[in-house]
Amino acid sequence: xxxxxxxxxxxxxxxxxxxxxxxxxxxxxxxxxxxxxxxxxxxxxxxxxxxxxxxxxxxxxxxxxxxxxxxxxxxxxxxxxxxxxxxxxxxxxxxxxxxxxxxxxxxxxxxxxxxxxxxxxxxxxxxxxxxxxxxxxxxxxxxxxxxxxxxxxxxxxxxxxxxxxxxxxxxxxxxxxxxxxxxxxxxxxxxxxxxxxxxxxxxxxxxxxxxxxxxxxxxxxxxxxxxxxxxxxxxxxxxxxxxxxxxxxxxxxxxxxxxxxxxxxxxxxxxxxxxxxxxxxxxxxxxxxxxxxxxxxxxxxxxxxxxxxxxxxxxxxxxxxxxxxxxxxxxxxxxxxxxxxxxxxxxxxxxxxxxxxxxxxxxxxxxxxxxxxxxxxxxxxxxxxxxxxxxxxxxxxxxxxxxxxxxxxxxxxxxxxxxxxxxxxxxxxxxxxxxxxxxxxxxxxxxxxxxxxxxxxxxxxxxxxxxxxxxxxxxxxxxxxxxxxxxxxxxxxxxxxxxxxxxxxxxxxxxxxxxxxx
Numbered sequence: 462x463x464x465x466x467x468x469x470x471x472x473x474x475x476x477x478x479x480x481x482x483x484x485x486x487x488x489x490x491x492x493x494x495x496x497x498x499x500x501x502x503x504x505x506x507x508x509x510x511x512x513x514x515x516x517x518x519x520x521x522x523x524x525x526x527x528x529x530x531x532x533x534x535x536x537x538x539x540x541x542x543x544x545x546x547x548x549x550x551x552x553x554x555x556x557x558x559x560x561x562x563x564x565x566x567x568x569x570x571x572x573x574x575x576x577x578x579x580x581x582x583x584x585x586x587x588x589x590x591x592x593x594x595x596x597x598x599x600x601x602x603x604x605x606x607x608x609x610x611x612x613x614x615x616x617x618x619x620x621x622x623x624x625x626x627x628x629x630x631x632x633x634x635x636x637x638x639x640x641x642x643x644x645x646x647x648x649x650x651x652x653x654x655x656x657x658x659x660x661x662x663x664x665x666x667x668x669x670x671x672x673x674x675x676x677x678x679x680x681x682x683x684x685x686x687x688x689x690x691x692x693x694x695x696x697x698x699x700x701x702x703x704x705x706x707x708x709x710x711x712x713x714x715x716x717x718x719x720x721x722x723x724x725x726x727x728x729x730x731x732x733x734x735x736x737x738x739x740x741x742x743x744x745x746x747x748x749x750x751x752x753x754x755x756x757x758x759x760x761x762x763x764x765x766x767x768x769x770x771x772x773x774x775x776x777x778x779x780x781x782x783x784x785x786x787x788x789x790x791x792x793x794x795x796x797x798x799x800x801x802x803x804x805x806x807x808x809x810x811x812x813x814x815x816x817x818x819x820x821x822x823x824x825x826x827x828x829x830x831x832x833x834x835x836x837x838x839x840x841x842x843x844x845x846x847x848x849x850x851x852x853x854x855x856x857x858x859x860x861x862x863x864x865x866x867x868x869x870x871x872x873x874x875x876x877x878x879x880x881x882x883x884x885x886x887x888x889x890x891x892x893x894x895x896x897x898x899x900x901x902x903x904x905x906x907x908x909x910x911x912x913x914x915x916x917x918x919x920x921x922x923x924x925x926x927x928x929x930x931x932x933x934x935x936x937x938x939x940x941x942x943x944x945x946x947x948x949x950x951x952x953x954x955x956x957x958x959x960x961x962x963x964x965x966x967x968x969x970x971x972x973x974x975x976x977x978x979x
Contacts, residue, residue: 475492476899478509498529506685523691539667559660563763579615580623581616596627611642614646616650643706649767695712719902734863736878747773756772781880811979830881851881859885859888870890921965933952
């Protein structure tokens with residue numbers, strides 16, 4: 462028998478599950494996330510393996526979903542010193558790198574940048590010739606002052622050759638292991654947002670190395686020595702550890718997508734709204750053909766505007782640990798303040814002194830956690846008013862995610878799901894599963910591996926069928942590099958967007974493929 466181990470680290474809880482060959486849940490656990498993250502990962506891993514009684518050597522795949530990269534950006538901690546090389550002189554000097562960035566973030570990343578000759582026009586013609594000697598002189602000046610480099614060419618999504626040439630020179634000068642991020646492999650069309658995403662990817666180099674190494678060491682320490690290791694991406698799929706070391710930015714937003722994929726699996730549904738209620742926040746996403754719906758607009762990450770792929774998620778300050786208060790006028794406030802992972806110390810039902818939404822759920826008989834007598838004194842009328850407020854918050858969030866007025870199916874998951882009402886306007890059915898509290902770890906365990914490729918093609922110069930086949934070939938190469946079995950690859954999404962401002966029937970083609978673990 463072979464097994465999979467899935468771990469998901471959230472802001473409040475670290476969840477772990479073990480699945481058998483048929484993807485049935487053998488054992489699961491939920492524990493508090495520790496301040497150093499790694500200890501929580503190891504504790505959850507040890508608990509789930511010990512309780513299952515399986516031989517650790519029989520675990521063949523281990524998956525980790527983590528918020529470490531997101532936290533590093535938000536908290537401005539453990540980030541690499543980044544040098545930015547923009548290829549686009551003189552056309553792009555009017556808007557400099559780090560435009561509209563928070564000042565504290567710029568200081569953390571060193572603030573070093575240079576705009577060099579190179580780049581392309583929208584039709585692929587060069588803005589100016591790339592100068593390797595110019596780059597070498599810059600690298601000489603920067604030696605010892607940067608830990609990672611982001612290369613951004615104007616319209617490199619059309620002509621990536623200059624970025625590749627620049628990367629080769631950096632490897633020559635700084636060594637093969639020096640981390641280099643290329644914008645043509647990370648962001649979409651749009652210089653500044655693509656540049657921002659590439660800078661963040663370069664900044665996360667140290668964080669992802671520590672995360673990957675810590676995960677590997679925890680597995681070895683627990684006797685899991687034969688497993689292939691993966692990190693979760695923010696499109697609901699997986700990538701190999703080696704691939705993640707090059708593209709750490711793809712882990713940002715992976716937590717909610719793990720829950721969405723896990724909800725899809727548990728509910729056996731491919732199209733629904735998913736509500737994942739944790740201890741502090743609730744995340745809403747939409748399942749489309751079994752995968753999370755992607756955001757169609759630029760997304761802010763830690764105050765920085767980017768255009769790399771991100772799931773379409775709404776987060777609201779509502780969770781099982783959300784604090785409930787009433788002012789002198791009788792108005793009720795729920796969250797966004799929360800007792801978080803200290804719920805078992807501070808919540809009334811566990812003997813604490815802070816009223817939370819979990820206390821209300823127990824008072825209304827919706828849950829039997831803790832001690833009921835600790836909340837018996839809460840007025841039933843007040844508890845009902847709180848639930849009405851919770852219902853209003855959730856219904857408003859669901860309305861924001863809907864694309865029509867039709868009622869939708871809702872899959873309810875997460876450890877805080879006990880606070881949700883049993884009926885909601887605009888919802889035709891609410892689906893819950895006994896394993897829903899660890900849907901995020903299950904989503905990590907059952908995920909496939911994806912490849913996603915985007916490029917501009919002129920349909921006057923290239924036949925549409927040839928363009929689609931070319932893009933699919935690149936997407937499949939990405940999937941295989943990320944750890945997919947080439948024989949299982951299948952096409953899941955084709956998106957063609959004509960660009961009215963570009964000549965020659967220019968069309969942005971985006972292809973996504975998925976495959977099973979290699």
